[in-house]
Amino acid sequence: MKQIPPLDLTRQYEQIRTAVETSVLDILQSGRYIGGAAVAEFEQQFADYTGTTHCIGCNSGTDALYLALRALEIGAGDEVITTPFTFFATAEVITRVGATPVFVDIDESFNLDLEQIEAAITPKTKAIMPVHLFGQPVDMTRLMAIAEAHNLAVIEDCAQATGAEWAGQKVGSIGHIGCFSFFPTKNLGACGDGGAVTTNDSAIAARVRMLKEHGMTDRYHHEAIGLNSRLDALQAAILTIKLRHLDAWNQGRDRVATRYQQLLRALPDVVLPQAPAGGTSAWNQYTIRLQERGGENLRDPQSGSLRARVRQYLQELGISSMVYYPIPLHLQTVYQQGSDRVGQFPRAERAAREVLSLPMFPELSLEEQQRIAAGLKDCLVASEVLAS
Known part of the structure; x- marks a missing residue:
């Protein structure tokens, strides 16, 4: 495929x-x-x-x-x-x-x-x-x-x-x-x-x-x-x-984002990004959150097991995804300042564990997005069954 x-x-x-x-x-x-x-x-x-x-x-x-x-x-x-x-x-x-x-x-x-x-x-x-x-x-x-x-x-x-x-x-x-x-x-x-x-x-x-x-x-x-x-x-x-093409390309990104919203809205454990009420997004990335149900390891921002399973499953289907960003800046070695800063910025730390960026570019086709959505659904439904 x-x-x-x-x-x-x-x-x-x-x-x-x-x-x-x-x-x-x-x-x-x-x-x-x-x-x-x-x-x-x-x-x-x-x-x-x-x-x-x-x-x-x-x-x-x-x-x-x-x-x-x-x-x-x-x-x-x-x-x-x-x-x-x-x-x-x-x-x-x-x-x-x-x-x-x-x-x-x-x-x-x-x-x-x-x-x-x-x-x-x-x-x-x-x-x-x-x-x-x-x-x-x-x-x-x-x-x-x-x-x-x-x-x-x-x-x-x-x-x-x-x-x-x-x-x-x-x-x-x-x-x-x-x-x-x-x-x-x-x-x-x-x-x-x-x-x-x-x-x-x-x-x-x-x-x-x-x-x-x-x-x-x-x-x-x-x-x-x-x-x-x-x-x-x-x-x-x-x-x-x-x-000269930027506005048209950005409009294409917006269409892709809108399709994602429709295709992914009913999936369990997924939080979708929302366009800002007072402005317009350029949708450089379409970044969802895969919510963990416990067992989060604050000392290892890359430990999101649900995200890891989803990424692996999608990869096996020929669908690439990215993680931006797995380690927040205050937990980078250079900014630790000799002290343990885990827990200082909990929302950033949780985002680092949960975010997943799906393919996003203006030319992404409906069929490709349907493949992505189907793959996500299959993996998340299977995870739901295993968790229950």
Whole structure:
């Protein structure tokens, strides 16, 4: 039986093959591989798409977050509030600039629990870094109100949410800075690595541009210790083509998510993700929760036996699935800080044991989703019988 992958980029590529190959050949023949018109065109179009004044392309989503923190002059002695349930880079960049990540637990959407943020604010807090996880936007209306009340900067981690909206605004345009990843698995993915910073603040934009070019203002004049973080022309050209299709692809993801909701709604022990009431999801992942009925091992976030059985069963049927993320950040060795932090953020820890991301891409067919749903049902019903 044909394998169903978590993501199939070959189906997407067939839609844009001619345009991409023509554009790439034009770049190769031009001899202009770094900077130039292709990068400038993408930056302008992405700024227009997100509804921001400035877009600065860079090497990766990780670099985008790092550059955002540096542009805000956040460093040693400062604290940045963020989530423990996300990819490691979110906290990594905070530590990398010398600041301290302060974790706040998540809510049922897998995003920051806004009810808990104010209790985490101290005189050292300089910023909040919300993550629009799996494409689900954070309630930015409430978050910005909290930030404004405490004079804090907001850096949106939009790596998984390109095209998502909150209250009619694209993510990345609501906070002080938006940070995007163009890793191939993202909704807007390059054919390699890439990232971007968006902002409506001209001073922040100028500082990001300076920092990403070795801290240069004019050639060979360095005003800061920066880094080499460029979005190359080939990737920019490919992203410009893909950007024209992004809304249609996101609509396709929404259709896939809606079908999942219908196909999976009656399954035992499954909690389905819900679209946000005040915004639109980009559905970078379709992540369910498989609820354990006891015997949970808090010291081993990968011990979800029901999830392990489901993953194995699906794999035997030729259906791939993914776990994002099996170990929350506060339980990573580097953030244990010499103490046992198990139980500190119980919702994040439970999510780490229960989440399972099913195949999600716009071209996923109804027949493939029916196969996935049937496989899940068979495995869960069998587990129900064994448990009873």
